Amino acid sequence: MSDAGWEPPTGSWASSAARRRNMQAIRSRDTQPERMIRKLVHAQGLRYRVAAKPLPGLRRTADLVFRPTKVAVFIDGCYWHGCPEHYVPPKTNPGYWSEKVARNMARDRDTDQQLAEAGWLVLRFWEHEPSEECASRIADEVARRRSGKP
Template sequence: MGYMADNLTKEQRSKTMAKIKSKWTKQERTVHLCLNKKKIKHKMHPKIKGSPDLIIPEKKMAVFLHGCFWHSCKRCFVEPKSNRKYWINKINGNKKRDSKNKKVLVKNGWEVAVIWEHQIKRNLDKACCRLTK
């Protein structure tokens, strides 16, 4: 794992982090529009156990849209240099929750798919097509 320098002050970082939303992120809006364009029926932010970002009901597929930093993508994750203990605990907690949520969904008969932030950025069409197979 590499390290990422933080070029912001603690106050600037705090303001930036406070603006991060948990619903209707840029990733979610982008995938939602792509699925609509492809006429793939889906529901965003469904209220089901396991809390996926979206579901495709006719395929009984639950989909998570993971940010590469927040969910520790093996391909893109760069460990922060500042406040390392906090971030490692936070990200490990996210990964533990991800695993628990996936198990709950599978137990309830859902197929689970994960689309990573870098996949959306690199080839949105391909990422969305994965959900139709």
């Protein structure tokens, strides 16, 4: 598809048709780190909901939800959630993207607070963390909550 004569839609953040296609291709769920962690957690005999809302009235979706034990798991992308180790500020349209990441981070903190107030345990992992360690921690926390230990 040619970019010649391409005009971004009114109010669009896209600086070019190629950039728009690239950004639209980024997955919001079922990323490689999510799939790997889910596979490892499932292999340990745990069952969960995928891309589910922990609280009905909260417009936030967790990557894995263990409803009976009230555990919500988020696997955050380093760029989109501002990883302190790997986030690199954008070179194109830096104002928009930096503000977007800052809003994501603020929403993450708000989500954590709202879920904690409702009695949920929130587990957050960065996409670069070893999947085995993430799965082990998830299994340990779910088991701990099932046993009723604080």
